[in-house]
Each structure stands twice: as structure tokens, then as C-alpha cells.
Amino acid sequence: xxxxxxxxxxxxxxxxxxxxxxxxxxxxxxxxxxxxxxxxxxxxxxxxxxxxxxxxxxxxxxxxxxxxxxxxxxxxxxxxxxxxxxxxxxxxxxxxxxxxxxxxxxxxxxxxxxxxxxxxxxxxxxxxxxxxxxxxxxxxxxxxxxxxxxxxxxxxxxxxxxxxxxxxxxxxxxxxxxxxxxxxxxxxxxxxxxxxxxxxxxxxxxxxxxxxxxxxxxxxxxxxxxxxxxxxxx
Numbered sequence: 001x002x003x004x005x006x007x008x009x010x011x012x013x014x015x016x017x018x019x020x021x022x023x024x025x026x027x028x029x030x031x032x033x034x035x036x037x038x039x040x041x042x043x044x045x046x047x048x049x050x051x052x053x054x055x056x057x058x059x060x061x062x063x064x065x066x067x068x069x070x071x072x073x074x075x076x077x078x079x080x081x082x083x084x085x086x087x088x089x090x091x092x093x094x095x096x097x098x099x100x101x102x103x104x105x106x107x108x109x110x111x112x113x114x115x116x117x118x119x120x121x122x123x124x125x126x127x128x129x130x131x132x133x134x135x136x137x138x139x140x141x142x143x144x145x146x147x148x149x150x151x152x153x154x155x156x157x158x159x160x161x162x163x164x165x166x167x168x169x170x171x172x173x174x175x176x177x178x179x180x181x182x183x184x185x186x187x188x189x190x191x192x193x194x195x196x197x198x199x200x201x202x203x204x205x206x207x208x209x210x211x212x213x214x215x216x217x218x219x220x221x222x223x224x225x226x227x228x229x230x231x232x233x234x
Contacts, residue, residue: 039178040213048171048224053131053164057094057102058082059120061158064138073140075185076204081160081211085133088215090222094127101127117163117170122167135160139177142203154203155179156210162218172218178211 010207061078063069086093094102105126112119139157157177163170180201201209 003143004125011113039176039210040217041175042217043173044221045171047169048221053091053162053171055094055129056085056131056133056162057124057127057129058085059116059123059132059134060118061135061137064136067138068137069140070136074137077137077140077158077207079134081133081214084208084211085218085229088212089219091131091218094129096230098127117168118163121163121165121168122232131162132165133160135164140203141179143180143201153180154172154201154206156203156207158210160214172221174214174217176214178206178210180206181197 058078058081061074061081063074082093082095085091086096105123108126109119109122112122116134116136120132124130124132135158137156137158139155141153141155143154155178158175160174160176161170162172
């Protein structure tokens with residue numbers, strides 16, 4: 001098979017994948033969803049009630065056990081997470097609404113030791129929040145190269161939890177893991193490339209996409225619960 005034939009066959013495969021991944025309405029078809037593994041995996045508690053968790057604080061992200069991500073990188077990722085939860089959800093984030101109270105509370109709990117969840121919930125109680133976001137970052141790999149070609153691809157992996165400050169129950173867990181590979185190695189990424197743009201992202205751009213999708217999932221869940229509640233009360 002000559003080079004021209006190989007290119008033609010490759011183009012046919014891509015077009016076929018695009019056609020299979022979309023329904024006539026332009027939304028992803030159910031079959032496509034089955035064969036497109038999501039970077040975001042979510043677990044939801046049976047007791048999660050969106051109406052009871054409206055005022056939330058984001059605790060600074062931390063390294064996973066044994067992680068070597070620099071503190072300044074964790075600070076950047078915390079800001080990215082906060083920006084997306086403020087922009088994409090209807091929860092009231094104490095971080096942006098009451099920064100002075102947050103700073104005082106952070107200074108108060110700074111010396112506490114113990115599990116991450118315990119420290120995060122202490123901050124939540126100190127600022128009068130109903131819930132607290134806290135999380136760990138296990139992978140943050142910088143892109144080496146350019147948008148058009150990279151010798152090392154960017155990667156991000158984190159776990160984020162939302163717990164009820166009053167009961168310490170974990171209501172929602174989001175695990176996100178994505179490594180951007182060349183389309184030639186993984187044709188199932190064609191849909192993501194069309195959605196987020198072709199070319200290698202920087203690690204921060206990949207993180208922005210991850211926290212955006214994570215926040216949108218939570219807001220969608222809150223919307224569904226509000227609709228269900230409205231139907232029940234009619």
C-alpha cells in the first residue's frame with residue numbers, strides 16, 4: 001500500500017468515527033458514549049441533597065501521598081479550580097465572597113494536623129460553610145514541545161471531594177485523569193480534539209478543561225435535583 005492509500009484510509013477512519021459519535025441532532029449518540037472512555041469519573045452519595053449545600057469553601061489542593069508537585073503549582077491549580085466552580089456552578093464560594101473571613105480562618109487552622117478531610121472541614125466550620133471542596137493532585141506533567149508537536153505530552157490527574165461540614169459525610173467524589181496523546185495513537189480522542197481544539201495543550205490548559213468539566217457535572221447534578229424536588233412539591 002502506497003503513502004497516498006494510507007492517508008486516504010486514515011481519513012476515512014476519522015470521518016467514520018465522527019459520523020458515529022454524533023446523532024442527527026448533533027448530540028453524542030449512546031453508542032458513541034459507550035466506546036468513548038471519559039476522563040471524569042464521579043461517585044455520588046445517596047444522601048446528597050443539592051438544596052442543603054449552597055455555601056461552600058474550597059480548601060487548597062494538596063499533593064497525593066508521595067507526590068512531588070511544587071507548592072506554587074498546587075496554588076495555580078487551586079486558583080483554576082476556584083475560577084471554574086465560581087463560573088460554572090450556582091454554589092456560593094466563600095473564597096471569593098468573603099476573602100477576609102477566609103484569610104482569618106486559614107490562619108486559625110493552619111497549625112492543625114490530621115487527615116486532609118478533617119482539616120478541610122475545620123476550615124469550613126470556621127467560615128460558616130455548609131460544605132467544603134478538598135482534593136489531591138497525583139499527576140501534573142508539563143508539556144515539552146510546542147502546540148504542534150511535543151516530545152512529552154501534558155497530563156493531569158486529581159481527585160476532588162465535597163463533604164458536608166456538619167456530618168463529615170462525603171457527598172460527591174470526582175476523579176479526573178487525562179493524558180493528551182497524539183491522535184495517531186488514540187483515535188477516540190477525535191471528539192475531544194474537536195471540542196477543545198486541535199494541538200497539544202499546556203498542562204494548565206488541560207487542567208482548565210478538567211476543572212471546567214468537573215464543575216459542570218456538579219452543576220448539572222444540582223439542576224437535576226432541583227427539578228426533581230420541584231416535581232415532588234407540586
